[in-house]
Amino acid sequence: MKRRTDYNGNRDGGRSSGRFWWKVGGAAWVIWVAAAGVGRAGLYPEMKPPWTVWVKEGRPVATIVCTPPKSGTNPAEELNGWLKRITGTRLPVRTEPPANGPRVWLGGRGAWRRLQTSADALKLGPDGYVIRSVGDDLVIAGATNLGTLFGVSAFLEHYLGCRWFWPSETGIVVPKTRTLRVGRIDEVSRPDFAIRWIMRDAACARFNRLNVAVNEPDEFRIRWFVHTWCSLVPPARYWKEHPEYYAEAGGRRVDPTRPHVRVNLCTTNPDVVAAAVKTIDEQLAADPSIDMISVDPEDTQQFCDCPNCRKLRDPDAPYPARNTRLVFDFTKRIAERVRRRHPKLLIKTIAYHTYLAPPPFELPDNVVVQFCRFTCHNHFLGDPACPDNRYFNRYALGWSKVCRRIMFYEYYYKASWCGLPWPIVHMLRRDLPYLRQHGVVGVASQWSGNHANNGLGFYVASKLLWNVDLDVDLLLDDFYKKAYAEAAGPMRRYHERLERAMAESGLHVAQQRAFRQMWKLFTPELLRALRSDLAEAKRVVVDPGAAARVRLMENGLRYTELVADYLNTVARFVEKPGSQRWIGSASAVDMKAVAAACEPKVKAIEAFIRSPEGRYATAGLGPYVQRLLDSQTVAQSWYDPGDLARGRTLTKTQWLETHTQRFLKEPPSRAALWVYGNDLDWNRADGPEHRILARGRNGQSVLLGTLARPDRQGNRVNRAFIIRHIELDRLDTNRMVVTIENPPGGPTGSRIFAVYLMPDDQTSEDEATRLIEAEPKTVRRR
Template sequence: MMLRKTRILVLFAVLSLIAGYAQAETNDTVTIAQNGEAKAVIVLAADATEPERHAATELTGFLRQITGAKFEIQAPPAAGQSRLLVGPGAAKSAKADFSTDGLGSDGIVIRTVGDDLILAGGRPRGTLYAVYTFLEEHIGCRWWSSKASSIPVKPTLEIGRLNIRYMPPLEYRETFWFDSFDGNWSVRNKSNGNSERLDAKRGGKHIYQGFVHTFFPLIPPDKYFEDHPEWFSKIKGKRSHERTQLCLTNEEMRAELIKNLKERLRNNPAATIASVSQNDWHGNCQCSKCVAIEKEEGSPSGLMLRFVNAVSEDIEEEFPNVAISTLAYQYTRKPPKITKPRPNVIVRLCSIECSFSKPLADERNKKFRDDIVGWSKICNRLYIWDYTTNFRHYIMPHPNLLVLGPNVKFFVDHNVKGLFEQGAYTSNGAEMAELRAWVLAKLLWNPALDGQELIDEFIAGYYGPAGLHIKDYLQITHNAVEASGDHLGCFSQHT
């Protein structure tokens, strides 16, 4: 009888312990600050990378603004108190088997373990993005522009249980608006494109060797045309370099281009992408060899891809981490019938001819829609060069806000891996520039977000009491373009 009672008591104690543990794991909170006093320490491993050290510094600074408390940065284990574990090295002191496998360079982990909080991610940028995502989504920080932000005041700061692991679907995210080039704004809003001013401590970025339209920079006509006219387009029976392209079936020209490209890459070891792309006009070669391949492929893009594939193969042994980028633009926009891009080739499809008063999925944009569907079937690294302003009138109304969210979703649904959102990039002062840059940055990081909700959030947070009037104004302009049926291109004469 006593043995039976003892067993029952032991079983009851075990069940109580399990129930209490489960309740603690699901219901308890982690207290970071209480009444302006720090109740946690920030932990950073000795071998933390420069971006991870900057992430810890940023976390310390923003928590000071939010709570009024001063937080210490300590080395592991820093036991006996709640810990904010910044970076994979620090995370292992709470979870020995912690891993960033599968997170790439930008993926994040935000996870509570007991009284600790892990903020870590892939290298080089993931830990930075984990810290900023935590501050933004779980505390309420917003960085609207390079000069305007909203940082909440919470002397007592507690968080519930968190278990987030996120890998952004877009590897390349660039909001190409003038204010968004600011390094702090870019990293806090998780942009990582070529033009953002992102140094090593801010995680770096994707770096191009030659950004676009590089045929003549790689084979300059003033250097080569006199001795090698056959390297340039044949137009109406005559070789020319006046607003033309290169003769892509000429093997000697390709060898010289590769030699020049390799020299540039050796001088730019940070480059991760090299552009080998057509000039910013038509004039593709009409010699018999080039025309025959274009006819066989059903599009000039087939010849372009054969040429770019050959370049990518020739450079990959010396530069295994460099991708070759080319364009699907103007005469090369239609995908080919036969040739597919090699794994180290990026194709940037351009939406320049589209209507931006309607989503790209709309029938008005059927030709582009058909092209992206075609490219998505053959290209593993499909990027988009998208246009989000009116380049003729930066300060005039450009009612395209309602299509930003649907278009980003459309891109990601069609296997797009990188987005370059070209806006007013030469100066401040463009119409709704800060709004567009912020909304686009949010969508590029998480395309599942609702574009209209982001617009409303920005207007309320950035304009404050004037926001209602801004919303009314934007509604009027968008209603007007809808009623008129205007094409709303990116080079519209009037709006």
Template structure:
């Protein structure tokens, strides 16, 4: 049987709808427009939003979101009604049917066939159905399947050109709409990646110095705004993958009875020192059996269609076991491996052990598959098992690996960038499923540390080589200084096929007549960042600072006071260009506040850094007071996640009552 054309399908569906509604007049009520469905005409909405009579929370939220954005685009709020209020006569005008409506079912939407997070977008006569897979739960919870909501965001993205730049109304760019016509269509939209996650940064706050961050009320409002923003960028997941460092407490629980499960180092099992971190004897068959046993105890062996995840992620420490069984599983070290390991890194003295982990995950999966063929073992490509295996091992799709570089922050040399992409491809060659589990966005503090080009290059290379999901640690939220980085971080997870330059043009377009000047401003900082690679390395090493937890030790050295002057001039030009466009002017001012905040942080760091043993709180009292006054005055502008700033500063600066600096653990 030949496939039905869209027009033939629509006509057939409409006959059924006419019977359902008992419609015979007006004659053109179901006329299929030739050019699509008109939602906005002459600057006004010409559509009514329709929800089921008892919509679930996500569908109700979808209607509110669509109404709000249409009002922003036109200045007029469209009517919203429940389906029982729609009369047959009223169907002579255009409607958007949201969620599981009778209209959508009569139009042929098969809700049972829609997978999690999926949405059918279907034009039917002069109407549009946005009908998704919707589950109960908060609409902004990443674990709630909100297909209808995602369909609304797809509509706003593609046909209203809405861009979500940062949390809050100012960060929501909604172009004025004179006319919006949705082309005839019948398609199902599902986010490409099974998980799109950027950890919220909610836990990144200074316990000892809360005064450095948000006030409590502002913190709550910020996190609420950020949650809505992340959902607008369609962060979420359709498979409930659970993983993380799996064996943190195992020595205390099992060390006495089963020391053989733990690393053998210098002839001793377990931690090398009391309370120290430890890796596992990852090849041990008894360890494999216990991992699977605990997975079964939590219901992992129950039959079902969805994958069930076996957590085999090593502890946050290099793989160190020296036993003969582990060593026998190792592949040869790659010829260029040491070239890319920093000489003073904790990995420099450690062996290359990727193959032992790959083969052990494979053995664990084979064990679990005896009880459930859908069992998926999760591990990390991390530490000294980050580089791709060399033994030719083939793992298959029931092994899922989080690609988690423990270092190699941006900017990189060209050789480093190529090597990093090669490691991803090497893991992809094992035929495992890969997700990007990177710590890159913990870098940069609140400084204008711009690496958008290299990040996009690596992300899109991964997307073209088997990436199935993401999990970024973490969203530090420095929207006014790192906007291009963060925009690409979120936008690429929905549009990975679009060139980065095109996506950045979307971002800059929100600045209206100042777009070109704002692009030059961020180009200046990206050149400054990429040109400072050696300075970053040498300074952080000299000051004993880390690129994620104690960045503020080095802020004044990487971004000295004089570095801000050229950027301030560029933003002055942008402000002049935006003059006369109120919204664009406000967004340029947002960037200026971010730069001012970064400069104040640099000035405070110069007096308070723990990288200088002579630093005293009294030396930086004036600078610190100026910084805190600025934060209190501007905390609700959302220029930065101030709690993240406080988290970094609490281990970077000498503050009232602060203890001395302590070594930085690795990000988990």
């Protein structure tokens, strides 16, 4: 693959002899380093002699030449802020060059005149930069002010040895010297990915050359993050007068203004397209700098059930294609109208769950599809041995046939992993080159401020998003040495032990309820070895900054130990040898005993999360962690890891096309339907969670009943329900089709495991539950 980064034709360069003062453990001494402090020759380009003095014994010698930008961060202030940390002083700043002394040119026309070239000639694009010596002067410039800022941070990182591993002071590493000499440099660089959005701290993200949400006018500006249909057609604005703009369910429009209700739009209504485009017009009028606007369905897989929308839905298709035509038909119509009004604006939409598959038509060239790969992050996308990624890779590759621009929505922090260590560097080093190889233009990721257990992954990803060819081994070597100083050896073992445990586990992580996966990964043996690594690190570390980072990692491990201890307690009740017949079945588990045993463990975890030590070492007490700390939920979900539906080669209705269906006995006039599932609810506000319908003789749906009922519910447990007195002469018994639907209107969900057409006898529902769980062959023979 062609490199996007040119280091003057020599990636490794020659070994330089930059002289630095490096403060360690309160003492300072002169050391000689290659490339002004990088961990090993070859990670970044190196300065070459002759050397120019910028600061001598704490007194400035060089001058910064920079015209302040009209808005955004001043590159001179950015550079001087870091030079103050390094040398204790700042360089003087002028808008016109002084006659004598070395000059540091930062962006603007003067810098380009000094270089005698242009950003276009160097093909920098909006984010690229040049760092080039011209005699004793140094020029740092980009096509934009943000490009110049990226050049400043690259100079600080590549040549002066500064690092910003993660937000907060513990992530910052700065060498100390009273005399600063700078050698000759010639570096031109541009990013491998055009859209880079994986941090939420603007200053740290900008230093690491990410370009979304960095509080700069030249950034790639995205309006809204995800799940935006109701932002485009706001219910507060339209619901009262136009309920027809919102999804229909059960013959009525669902009220999107109710609390905790997720409702999609009626996408085939042309007035809905007009309303969405009107909102986009308003957004652009308020902020013409917007580059891309999100047009994403809400976070529910329930879509409008009106006759026109139903024509674009494919309930018999594999799971990832069931709503593909409906979602991307809407995207296409919006994009076509927007293109005529705002030709430079990009329309972003997500490919996710029931619309993960590409549609059977091309999308306009102003559409960006953001592919959501929500598992597995233990293996890279192109790994043929990983069933999860075989599934995702198949659909991801298919998108290039219908859409010009593809970006990825990633999970470099996975909320359902609940803030535990997420060692994915072994995946990232293969994944990001693979994405670039297949033309992916950008990556956005979920984010967490849990630097202890997620910081290294985000740091490595930020570097690879700029340059996928970066040597990850050298990058990690540099990280261990700069982050941990004297404790580099044991901390290398700590991080590599986590990576190795994840890689060798073979786990496909992480789905929505990954409790058993967590328990299997964080074994007592692994935790003891990690604790030993940290104990040695604490014993040998001297540098105060490195000691603070070791303490941060220890806090992350302490949280992990508390969660592992809690999961071990749950496992004593629910872990069973062999495979389980029914996922979620916990009829033999005493939930009160589980809760009693877990209560002190849960309190200990909550206390740690709320403590100062937990601030940067946990994921807080968000919804996923609250689910983790509900012992009944963990027990019920122990063998139910999540919601990845890979689709089927044949759906039931497709299978029936090639298989003759016949009754083993003469069918009676009446029958009963047994439905066995998990978490089938009923509540006073919304009523039953599901409706059960069958196809009638005239082809129309016939309502058979509901799941659940006021007198029988199945909240968080497996339970059978019986729909009695079904008159078979009303139904199409030649091709029996039963539909169990979850109408839109709320975040609830359930799992259906078995449906049986049975004699209409007096079997109780509790007895049906027992028979299905204990004697399924008996049930099938009745």
